[in-house]
Amino acid sequence: MAAIKLSGVRKEFGDVTALRGVDLEVEDGEVFGFLGPNGAGKSTTIDIILDFVRPTDGEARVLGRDAHADSLSIRDDIGVLPEGFSVYNRLTGRQHVEFAVESKGASDDADELLDRVGIEPADRDRKAGGYSKGMQQRLALAMALVGEPDLLLLDEPSTGLDPNGAREMRELILEEADRGATVFFSSHILEQVEAVCDRVGILRKGELVAEDTIRGLRKAVGTGTVLTVVVDEVTPEALEAARGVEGVEHVDANRDTIRVRADSNAKTRVLDAIEGTGVTVNDFATEEASLDEVFAAYTEDAE
Amino acid sequence: MSWSVIAKKDFQDAMRSRMLWGLTALFVLFMAGMAYLFQVFTESGGTGDPTVDTLGLIAFLSSPVTLLVPITGLVVGHKAIAGEVESGSAKLLLSLPHSRRDAVVGKVVGRAAVLSLSILVGLVASLLVMVALYDEYTLTSFAIFGVFSLVLGAVYTAIGVGISSLTNDSGRATIGAAGFYLLVEFILPLIPTGLVALLDLQVSSDAVWPFVFNVLPPSGAYTFALANFVPEAGFGVALGSLPDSIVFDGVTMVALLVAWFVLAPLVGYLRFNGRDL
Numbered sequence: 001m002a003a004i005k006l007s008g009v010r011k012e013f014g015d016v017t018a019l020r021g022v023d024l025e026v027e028d029g030e031v032f033g034f035l036g037p038n039g040a041g042k043s044t045t046i047d048i049i050l051d052f053v054r055p056t057d058g059e060a061r062v063l064g065r066d067a068h069a070d071s072l073s074i075r076d077d078i079g080v081l082p083e084g085f086s087v088y089n090r091l092t093g094r095q096h097v098e099f100a101v102e103s104k105g106a107s108d109d110a111d112e113l114l115d116r117v118g119i120e121p122a123d124r125d126r127k128a129g130g131y132s133k134g135m136q137q138r139l140a141l142a143m144a145l146v147g148e149p150d151l152l153l154l155d156e157p158s159t160g161l162d163p164n165g166a167r168e169m170r171e172l173i174l175e176e177a178d179r180g181a182t183v184f185f186s187s188h189i190l191e192q193v194e195a196v197c198d199r200v201g202i203l204r205k206g207e208l209v210a211e212d213t214i215r216g217l218r219k220a221v222g223t224g225t226v227l228t229v230v231v232d233e234v235t236p237e238a239l240e241a242a243r244g245v246e247g248v249e250h251v252d253a254n255r256d257t258i259r260v261r262a263d264s265n266a267k268t269r270v271l272d273a274i275e276g277t278g279v280t281v282n283d284f285a286t287e288e289a290s291l292d293e294v295f296a297a298y299t300e301d302a303e
Numbered sequence: 304m305s306w307s308v309i310a311k312k313d314f315q316d317a318m319r320s321r322m323l324w325g326l327t328a329l330f331v332l333f334m335a336g337m338a339y340l341f342q343v344f345t346e347s348g349g350t351g352d353p354t355v356d357t358l359g360l361i362a363f364l365s366s367p368v369t370l371l372v373p374i375t376g377l378v379v380g381h382k383a384i385a386g387e388v389e390s391g392s393a394k395l396l397l398s399l400p401h402s403r404r405d406a407v408v409g410k411v412v413g414r415a416a417v418l419s420l421s422i423l424v425g426l427v428a429s430l431l432v433m434v435a436l437y438d439e440y441t442l443t444s445f446a447i448f449g450v451f452s453l454v455l456g457a458v459y460t461a462i463g464v465g466i467s468s469l470t471n472d473s474g475r476a477t478i479g480a481a482g483f484y485l486l487v488e489f490i491l492p493l494i495p496t497g498l499v500a501l502l503d504l505q506v507s508s509d510a511v512w513p514f515v516f517n518v519l520p521p522s523g524a525y526t527f528a529l530a531n532f533v534p535e536a537g538f539g540v541a542l543g544s545l546p547d548s549i550v551f552d553g554v555t556m557v558a559l560l561v562a563w564f565v566l567a568p569l570v571g572y573l574r575f576n577g578r579d580l
Contacts, residue, residue, distance in 0.1 A: 013579075050398060053579040072402050080398035086391035090319040091312070096395075102308045103399040127319070140395065 001064050003028050003151050003182035004049060009058035011044050011206075018044040020206040021058065026184050031177045033193030034186040036203035037299050042186040043083055045203070046155050050080065063150060076104060079149035081140050083156045083186075089129025093119055096128055097142050106147035113142040118168060133160030141172070152176055154185035158192055170196050190295040202298045209298050217294050227260040227267055229274060230283040234258060241273040249297070256282075261297075305401045309409025310416065313383075317417040326375060326418065330425025333371060337364050338432035356439040358536040360429075361448045365529055365536075368452055369522035372422065373459040373484060379418050380463020381480035383410040384571070385473040388580055397580070407572040411464045415457040422456050423449075444533045451532070454560055455525045461564045462521070468571030471580065487520045509546040518550060521563050528556035 004026040011019040018041045026032045036042050047053035048060050051071035060067035062074045087096060097110040114124055117138040123131070128139060137160045144152060154173070158166040173183050173196050187193055193200055194214055202210040202217075210217055231238065234253045242251045242258060247266035252259050260270050267286060275281055317323045341363045345355045384407065387393040396406060426449045433440045466479040495513035499506055506513060517523045529536065531553030545551055 047580070052394070052397065072400055075398065075400040082391075082394035082398055084391050085394040087395070088312070088316055088392055090316050095312075095315060099308065099312050100399055102311075103305060103401060143395065143399075 001028055002026060002061070003030075003063060004032075004184060005061045006045070006048075007059045007061075009045070009048060009060055010056045011041075011048065011053065012056045018206055019048075019055070022203070022206070022208050024201055024208055024211065026182060027199075029177075029180060029182055030198040031173060031183045031196050032185075033190075033197035033200035034184060034203065035190060035193060035200055035295065036186075036188065038188050040203040040299075041206040042188075042203055043155060046083070046153060046186060049153065050075070050082075076147075077149060078151040078153055079144035079146065081137075081144045081152075081154040081157050083159065085140060087128040087131065087136050087139060090127055092125045093128050093131065093135075093139050093142075094124045096139055097146065100143040100146040104147040108146050110142075113145055114139075116145065116172065117142040118165075134162065134165050137161055138165070141169070145172075145176070148179065149181060151182045151184065154183065156187060157185055158187065158189070166192060202295070204299045214294075217298075225262060225267065225286050227262060227270055228285045228287070229258045229260065229271065229281055230256055231258060231274065232256070232280040232282060235277060235279055237277040238274045238279045241277050242270050245269045245273050306405040306409035306412065309396070309401060309406060310413035313410055313413025314416050317414070322379070323417055323421065326379070326421035327424050329371075329375070330421045331428040333367070334364070334425035334429035335432050337367065338429040339436070342432075342436045354439060355437045357433060357437065357441040357445050358533070360433065360437075361444060361529065361533055361536045364429075365448070365526060368455070369525060372452060372456045373488065373522055375421075376418055376456050376459025377463040377466075377480040377484060379414045380411075380460040380465075381467050381476045382473050383414055383464045384467040384575060385470050385476035386467070388471045389473045393580060403576045404572055407464060407468055407568050407575060410467075411461045411568050414464065415460040418456045418460050419453050422453055426452070444536065447532050448529060451525055451528050454564075455521060458521045458560050458564045462567040465567030465569075465571035468568070468575040471578075488522060491520055492517050492523065511546050511548045511550050514545070514548075514550055518555070518559065521560060524556045524559040524563075527551060528553060528560070531556060 002025045004024065006022050006024040009019055009022045010017070022041075022045060024045075034042055034045070044053060048055050049062055049067055051068050051074075054068060062070075063077055065074050067074065091099070093114060094110050097108075097113055100106075101108050101110065111121070111124070114121075119135060119138055119142065123135065128136060131139065137157070141154075141157065144154070152173075157169050157173075161169060170192070173185065177183055177196075183196075185193075190200075197214065199211065199213050200217065201208055210220070212220060234256060238258065239251055239253055242248060242260050245262070245266055246269070247263035248260055248270060250261040258274065262270060271281060271284060338360055341360050342355050344363075345359065384393070387396060393406075397403070401409075426445075430445065433445070462483065463480055466483060467473075467476045469479060470476055494516045495506075498504060499513075518527055531551070549555055
């Protein structure tokens with residue numbers, strides 16, 4: 001059974017089309033990264049899964065049930081960390097978790113959950129309105145973990161977290177996955193996804209442009225190599241020459257460095273072309289394409 | 304029963320806000336103050352009747368109650384849903400297994416409980432003044448007055464929550480609440496007079512229909528209910544001089560108050576349920 005299955009989901013807000021027929025399948029038990037630049041339609045997709053927003057067309061099924069008609073029973077079995085939420089300013093952290101426990105008819109211990117997300121005992125009986133953004137994020141995560149949900153839906157979970165918090169978040173995601181939960185989380189930063197995801201989907205302008213493992217994505221984009229060339233002077237001619245070489249996909253530059261994304265067998269030709277314009281190459285290095293580049297290939301090149 | 308979890312949370316939230324304490328102070332000052340004022344006023348001969356008793360107090364209080372209670376009810380209720388949607392806390396609420404119906408019902412119950420508690424404390428303060436200072440007091444009459452005042456508060460809280468459920472924008476909810484009050488409490492009762500003036504109607508003295516517009520607003524139903532159930536207070540509406548009609552029955556008033564309490568949130572819910580957050 002698919003944990004999430006979207007078939008031809010369209011959503012129009014007035015004359016703005018947010019989603020243009022999205023088909024997506026998240027397998028039971030996998031960790032799925034849902035990627036896309038801001039404004040691509042990630043939150044709208046999640047809002048449809050949660051029945052906050054109703055699709056103009058198409059069907060959304062969650063845990064084999066209809067996202068709209070069976071929303072209540074779905075929300076019994078999932079945990080959600082929404083994006084752009086706000087806490088109840090006057091309720092304490094503990095009261096928030098207890099509210100989630102009572103709402104789900106679960107029996108979790110609030111302290112245990114707050115331990116897991118790293119909210120200190122001293123902070124638990126403070127009003128959540130006084131929490132930092134990162135603590136509010138942790139608090140919402142604790143609420144999401146209530147009742148050992150079959151599916152965790154995390155919308156931009158690293159928002160407001162420092163690097164250490166983001167790492168703890170990833171560890172929690174993996175713990176939940178080990179327990180057998182399906183995890184679906186969205187991000188606009190690919191690096192956060194790499195460490196934890198079995199598969200990713202990339203959304204661009206309301207369309208799913210890729211759905212694959214990260215390795216598969218790299219392969220499909222064919223961004224084998226990034227060549228970094230340190231030169232004495234970055235000239236427009238040099239950049240033009242690099243762009244002209246066969247197998248080069250993308251060229252950009254900063255002060256004294258030209259970065260070229262290309263097939264690995266184009267390396268020498270690129271170097272020759274740059275030197276051919278009279279620029280002196282001081283140093284160069286090659287590296288495997290970073291995920292950013294893979295991401296960029298999907299979200300920019302098609303423009 | 305998930306609405307009860309929401310009602311509890313809402314009540315807890317209010318307990319920690321200044322709103323509950325502010326309201327309570329307001330009602331204590333108002334109810335006890337009026338009870339005291341009535342005693343001073345009567346003893347100085349202002350009411351024309353020298354007995355300081357409960358019935359006189361009820362007559363004295365009921366009119367300001369129809370102003371204060373509806374307004375506080377609307378204030379307490381009108382941001383319940385719109386405010387949560389606007390701030391984003393509705394995302395936490397509705398990510399949990401609560402239907403939108405439970406959200407509306409829970410809000411009505413939670414906030415009505417808050418207002419009721421404030422009114423109740425005010426009523427008790429008023430009662431203490433009464434027991435201490437009055438020549439005569441009738442607990443039954445006062446209890447009936449108290450119950451209907453609580454009902455009026457709950458009705459207006461429900462109307463506030465209903466209005467709140469119509470929109471995702473709390474500014475519009477405020478305008479809606481103010482507009483509702485103006486329209487229903489002030490404009491509606493003026494319609495018969497307006498019709499008579501505009502259409503040059505001849506209204507016979509025993510016509511019932513013009514009174515429908517006085518009975519329909521919740522505070523009208525409240526006043527007519529008191530006139531029915533505490534007739535000996537003999538204030539405002541002298542039922543005896545009105546035509547004999549079901550329109551003025553106590554049961555009708557109860558039915559009207561219940562209808563407002565149920566229908567306002569229902570309409571709000573239907574709009575809330577059909578829209579994107």
